[in-house]
Amino acid sequence: MHKGTWGNGMCRPKRPNFKLLKTPFKETNLLVFDKTYLGKSITSFALKFYSDGRLIFFTSRDGFTIKPSDTFNKNWENAPNIGYWRVEGNKIKVEYFLCGDSGFYKRGRGEIKGDTIIFYRTQFSPIKGKVIRKTQYVLSDMSFDYQD
Secondary structure (H helix, E strand, O other): OOOEEEEOOEEEEOOOOOHHHHOOOOOOOOOOOOEEEEEOOOOOEEEEEOOOOEEEEEEOOOOOOOOHHHHOOOOOOOOOEEEEEEEEOOEEEEEEEEOHHHOEEEEEEEEEEOOEEEEEEEEEEOOOEEEEEEEEEEEEEEEOOOOO
């Protein structure tokens, strides 16, 4: 069963069911809303946060590194993937929809430390037991208004 649809380069859930929308929205001054947060180890991933609790998640066109041309004119209406964020102090939760595997909601929890957002994911290894993986997104000076 396909939960998402692709159209004009955009992935959208057929029947939106973002669980994070059930969490009350709180404003924060810990996020920057007119710049791109770039993946630190996976440089082809990026996030943009809106001040009203929405976010967009996107990847680079070349599959390697986000460039200013990848962010140009990206907004809620035309972004490849959309979602929401919520904060409690310096803790952050995100949820966005991806069309892979017939469509699913990707959820993450982490913390905001200065200009970096660190998401934590717990995995289990038969050898090491419980392992916590970190994924970092670092604030860049790349805006969504492209200047050559």
